[in-house]
Amino acid sequence: MSQTETKNQSGTNRDIVVSVRNLETTFHTKVGPIKAVNGVSYDIARGETLGIVGESGCGKSVTSYSLMQLIEHPGEISGGEVILGGQDLLKLSENEMQEMRGGKMAMIFQEPMTALNPVLTVGYQMNEQIIKHMKVDEKEARERAIEMLKLVGIPSPEQRYENYPHQLSGGMRQRAMIAMALSCNPEFLIADEPTTALDVTIQAQILELIQSLQERFNMTVQFITHDLGVISEIADRVMVMYAGTTCEMAETQKLLTSPLHPYTAALIRSIPKFGSRVEKLETIEGSVPSLFELPKGCPFQNRCPNVSDKCKESKPPLEEKRPGHQVACFHPVNL
Amino acid sequence: MTSFIIRRLIQTGIVITLLSFFCYLLMTLMPGDPVDLMISANPNITSEDIERLRALYGLDQPVLVRYWNWVSTILSGDLGYSRTYRVPVQELMGPRLINTFILSAAALLVSILIALPLGILAALKKGTRLDYSINMFAFTGISIPSFWLAIVLIIVFAIWIPLFPASGTRTVGVDLSFGELLFDRIRYLVLPVLSLSLMSIGTFVRFTRSAMIEAMANDYIRTARAKGLSWPRIIVIHGFRNALIPLITILALSFSGLFSGAIITETVFSYQGVGSLVYESIISNDFNVAMVAFMISVSMVLIFNLLADILYGVADPRISYS
Numbered sequence: 001m002s003q004t005e006t007k008n009q010s011g012t013n014r015d016i017v018v019s020v021r022n023l024e025t026t027f028h029t030k031v032g033p034i035k036a037v038n039g040v041s042y043d044i045a046r047g048e049t050l051g052i053v054g055e056s057g058c059g060k061s062v063t064s065y066s067l068m069q070l071i072e073h074p075g076e077i078s079g080g081e082v083i084l085g086g087q088d089l090l091k092l093s094e095n096e097m098q099e100m101r102g103g104k105m106a107m108i109f110q111e112p113m114t115a116l117n118p119v120l121t122v123g124y125q126m127n128e129q130i131i132k133h134m135k136v137d138e139k140e141a142r143e144r145a146i147e148m149l150k151l152v153g154i155p156s157p158e159q160r161y162e163n164y165p166h167q168l169s170g171g172m173r174q175r176a177m178i179a180m181a182l183s184c185n186p187e188f189l190i191a192d193e194p195t196t197a198l199d200v201t202i203q204a205q206i207l208e209l210i211q212s213l214q215e216r217f218n219m220t221v222q223f224i225t226h227d228l229g230v231i232s233e234i235a236d237r238v239m240v241m242y243a244g245t246t247c248e249m250a251e252t253q254k255l256l257t258s259p260l261h262p263y264t265a266a267l268i269r270s271i272p273k274f275g276s277r278v279e280k281l282e283t284i285e286g287s288v289p290s291l292f293e294l295p296k297g298c299p300f301q302n303r304c305p306n307v308s309d310k311c312k313e314s315k316p317p318l319e320e321k322r323p324g325h326q327v328a329c330f331h332p333v334n335l
Numbered sequence: 336m337t338s339f340i341i342r343r344l345i346q347t348g349i350v351i352t353l354l355s356f357f358c359y360l361l362m363t364l365m366p367g368d369p370v371d372l373m374i375s376a377n378p379n380i381t382s383e384d385i386e387r388l389r390a391l392y393g394l395d396q397p398v399l400v401r402y403w404n405w406v407s408t409i410l411s412g413d414l415g416y417s418r419t420y421r422v423p424v425q426e427l428m429g430p431r432l433i434n435t436f437i438l439s440a441a442a443l444l445v446s447i448l449i450a451l452p453l454g455i456l457a458a459l460k461k462g463t464r465l466d467y468s469i470n471m472f473a474f475t476g477i478s479i480p481s482f483w484l485a486i487v488l489i490i491v492f493a494i495w496i497p498l499f500p501a502s503g504t505r506t507v508g509v510d511l512s513f514g515e516l517l518f519d520r521i522r523y524l525v526l527p528v529l530s531l532s533l534m535s536i537g538t539f540v541r542f543t544r545s546a547m548i549e550a551m552a553n554d555y556i557r558t559a560r561a562k563g564l565s566w567p568r569i570i571v572i573h574g575f576r577n578a579l580i581p582l583i584t585i586l587a588l589s590f591s592g593l594f595s596g597a598i599i600t601e602t603v604f605s606y607q608g609v610g611s612l613v614y615e616s617i618i619s620n621d622f623n624v625a626m627v628a629f630m631i632s633v634s635m636v637l638i639f640n641l642l643a644d645i646l647y648g649v650a651d652p653r654i655s656y657s
Contacts, residue, residue: 068561070557070560070561097563098563098564098565099563100563101560101561101562101563102561102562102563102564103563106561106562107561109554109557109558109561111554114553114554114555115554115555115557115558116555116558117555117558117559117573117576117577118555118577118651118652118653119576119577119580119650119651119652119653120572120573120576128562128564128568128572129562129563129564132562132563132564132565133563164652164653166652166653177558180562181561
């Protein structure tokens, strides 16, 4: 396996596991093609968690599905590179990709209620993946599955192995999903809003579980959420997406304390603060432009307080405005 | 589960009993009785004879008493006597029931074997030309009247291209070994089975297609793909396995028509089944034959409904009967 040792702009050595370059995903709708992901690039290093945040429809989930190549008709990955362990996944055949999915790279989903097949036992669903990727027989697969269920903190795993999904609670099911995703020792885990459908206490437990497993296996994680609170807990670095493009990327602490993009700043301002009573919660004026009629220039121009003529003319490129802090804005805040 | 089955069996028994009474009641409401047939056959009959015959056959008794007599005879294992054919009902219906069963079961098997793969294929290729062609074929099958299709099949495959016999159940007047007999019966079955299955193929294709589209749109299919499973496995184990749950009802109810669903086809192909027999028995007031035929139809529907309920529990672990 080839690993690329690169130096990032801030000068530290990072062992890059996943590298996405100019990823474009287009949906060919009846009204015309729309680019749900429009030239997104990022790297994630070994053991690192990249959080991707944004509103619904900003392209964060489509980015993840594109990495797994789970985009369905009429969608299509229309450009770019997805490099995992030195290999461009977009050049692989469907069969080779099947070996990757669930093996080297795994994914957990938002809805643990519906993400498991209701008519098959948890054990069966874990087994089929383990048998496929680890080339073991059923008995060994069972042992591995039970070991994984134990690892994610499911009590009496032997019994849970025989259970159907509906016999497990929501939190249990998400644990089982995590056990399944990690069963074949993936290098790279994509978590697509894994805690959104859970209540707050369970959410905290699941986050803790993902973090502890990540440390234990030195896994690379891409964590998608719209919840900045969750991001601050789990992510090492954060990428903020808006209308299919990246608007800001930085280490979590830097991004949350001194955001450069007006959109990120507005997002952070709109988090209600504990203990402070306000008449009205902060909001961002206007709404996300339709991907069908994206304006020329910056996609955030119609809602931006700092908008200028330049923003309406050309799209700001993603540039490093501070060490390790990239932003796509002509008039960044907090500088 | 066991207690559920026992409970449902008892319910089924009660429903069959009630329905048998209503069927009997309806039969007696029809104008005429077997003695009327004898009267029309013999103009010289006297009114004393008529009274005597009515008393002999118990036709002068109130309906409830007659019904009770019929039930007790049936329960003693005697299905009665066909007045039109002058043979016991068992002897008359037994072989014909078997013939009908063979025809319907063959048609059903052919329909399922053709329709399920076509339905799955249409679902997987939703919105493509292949899907439209399969749908077109399905709607054609549903729309074509079976008597018309039967006649066209006879013209094409028995007269223009004489591949199969035009009518009958088997070659008569020859002694055949078991293998030859089997082959002979199959030759006679091809055309009736074709005309009978085309319509159910259409229906099954439509149901399979929609059940499969629904199943494949579920989140767990995406999970299965994210696990790196192969397409055949995703389609069969994760897709079809779930599509099967809604399909069970329609399939089970089709099975309930095994003994009664082929009247027109049997008539067109002069096939020795129960279809035409049932029709004649109602027209000619042959109570015993008609009642047995009713009871078979009613019981089949109820039994297969029960079976569908039980199969639900097997196919879908979320359903529990306890």
